[in-house]
Amino acid sequence: MSDEAYDVVVVGAGVEGSAAAYYLAKRGKKTLLLEQFPLPHSRGSSHGQSRITRKAYPQDFYTEMMHEATDIWRQLEREAGWEVFRPAGYLAIGEHNGVFLKDNVSSLTRNDAPFQYLPPPDFRRRYPMLAYPDNFAAIVDTDGGILRADKALLAYQTTFKKYGGRLIDGAMVTNIRRGNIITLETPNATYRGRSVIICPGPWASQILRPFGVKLPLKVIRICVLYWKERQPGSHHASKLPTFFEENCCDGYSIYGLPSEEYPGHVKMCLHFGPEIDVESRDQVDVKWVIDLMKTYVRTHFPGLEAAPSIMEPCIYTNTPDSHPVIDYLPGSRNIVLGAGFSGHGFKLSPVVGKVLGQLACGETPSYSLTPFRIDRFPPQAGL
Ligand SMILES: Cc1cc2nc3c(=O)[nH]c(=O)nc-3n(C[C@H](O)[C@H](O)[C@H](O)COP(=O)(O)OP(=O)(O)OC[C@H]3O[C@@H](n4cnc5c(N)ncnc54)[C@H](O)[C@@H]3O)c2cc1C
Missing domain, CATH: 3.30.9.10 (D-Amino Acid Oxidase, subunit A, domain 2)
Incomplete structure (x- = not known):
């Protein structure tokens, strides 16, 4: 077992987990980012060369988030030293x-x-x-415009490490034990964190099953x-x-x-x-x-x-309403979930990463997360 207890351990180095890890490390939080596959990989949702970014959304809450997201994309470009947004x-x-x-x-x-x-x-x-x-x-x-997806992901991860974050790839989290200090097991090591953020992409159902949580994904x-x-x-x-x-x-x-x-x-x-x-x-x-x-x-x-x-x-x-879930896991104030981005989460990731990080630190998030609450879906049968 690793002796270190991290402030936050983030599970999943897709764009949402990487954005959360970047936000936390930049704020000086001792942060570990665990990814099941060797990076880069093309098995999830964040690979490829391009994504659309836009402020035009029928819902005000996304347009509002996109103002700050656009600024953070620009900032990330400066920190990484290469173009992310065209x-x-x-x-x-x-x-x-x-x-x-x-x-x-x-x-x-x-x-x-x-x-x-x-x-x-x-x-x-x-x-x-x-x-x-x-x-x-x-x-x-x-x-x-166009977000250069692969380069954006690399920018988050590179800058995260520059701010002192630790990224371990090829490390599948096989078990997460609740507690004041949370324990995460991978095949080669065990890690501990005061808070955990889970951003599992399409593996959400698998990672949530042991918690007794089933979402309509x-x-x-x-x-x-x-x-x-x-x-x-x-x-x-x-x-x-x-x-x-x-x-x-x-x-x-x-x-x-x-x-x-x-x-x-x-x-x-x-x-x-x-x-x-x-x-x-x-x-x-x-x-x-x-x-x-x-x-x-x-x-x-x-x-x-x-x-x-x-x-x-x-x-x-x-998800059934095409909005993600950004919330604490039921029964835990130190395990946060970001999942179900329904094909439009890349552009939002700078702000998603920020609010996931704020939840993990026990802070009031900068945006209302009402549209993203986990309890908007009734409990599902058949885990
Ligand atoms: C074809 C396509 C086009 C898109 N176009 C747009 C667009 O134009 N604009 C836009 O904003 N969005 C777009 N999106 C959506 C956007 O890309 C996704 O919403 C976003 O990438 C989701 O990121 P994620 O981090 O949730 O998931 P992922 O990228 O899948 O990341 C999850 C990560 O968690 C890891 N993981 C899972 N389980 C474990 C475990 N047990 N232990 C360790 N690691 C684990 C996975 O390996 C993976 O790396 C598009 C998506 C696709 C597929």
Whole structure:
């Protein structure tokens, strides 16, 4: 057993756990970050080159959080010494005067976030590479853009270590024993912490089972698809922002990023997929996802080839209301959970890391965590 008792032990070095560890080490807390796989790895939800960031959310509480998150991303860049955020804007696409655009406009306006509303003629004129019905409009969230996901994760972890944090990878936590000092077992060592933050991504159900906690989480396989431009450069980030359309593809939403990370290829994906067992992610039929996306691309992106050129796998952990759980574990004031980020948690991670850290230190969090409480879900049967 290691003699040291850490102020906080964080389990899971995905983006949420790494952000929490970074926040704590920066505040001078003696922090240990444990990750089950050797880093970097591509088995969870935080790998890959890019994520969308935006302030445009229909819910005020996310837009409010994104103001501070954007500032922290910039700060992290300075601390790490490399680019994490590339401004490119974010386009919310929908029916002119439809609920989706109206809700986004309201939240952006109430929270003083800059944006432009493009009525149908302006939308068509500004983005001639897109083909949407004549009544379609868009919001340009000018503070949105691209997060360089792999580099962001590395920035958190590198800076965490620079502030004195200890990161141990290849260390799966197999048992967590409650107490005033919590004990965490891994195959090679045992660690102790005054508080623990658990950010397990799609392994949440496994790690929560021994605590008698079952959440209604669905682990979803996402097909990350790239589509080749017919004319190189026509959908480059200098011409097209990141984008999202809600409930458009057989009731599912889609999102995309301009050609940038793989030159000549636009990343565009269904915001949904088949439910999986996390240990057999790739043993599932994804043909229906690709077929839906082919139809979408053919209809709305005529300048792209109508079959994906590259496919990469990733995982969402979805809650029924698409909001994460950020709360103490029932019965513990020194074990905090951050899980169920439902496919939109990357951009939020600077603020998620901060509030997880505040909870672990017994402090009042800087934001209301009411939408993220664990008890909004009734206890589930059948552990
Ligand atoms: C294809 C795709 C596109 C996305 N696009 C966006 C986007 O555009 N914008 C956005 O904001 N968000 C986006 N997201 C969502 C975002 O990436 C996730 O919400 C976020 O990465 C979740 O991070 P996490 O730390 O909760 O989970 P993970 O990244 O899965 O991290 C959990 C970590 O815990 C470790 N772990 C689990 N159990 C143990 C254990 N027992 N012991 C030790 N370690 C353990 C795992 O190995 C893993 O490393 C996207 C996600 C995907 C998959």
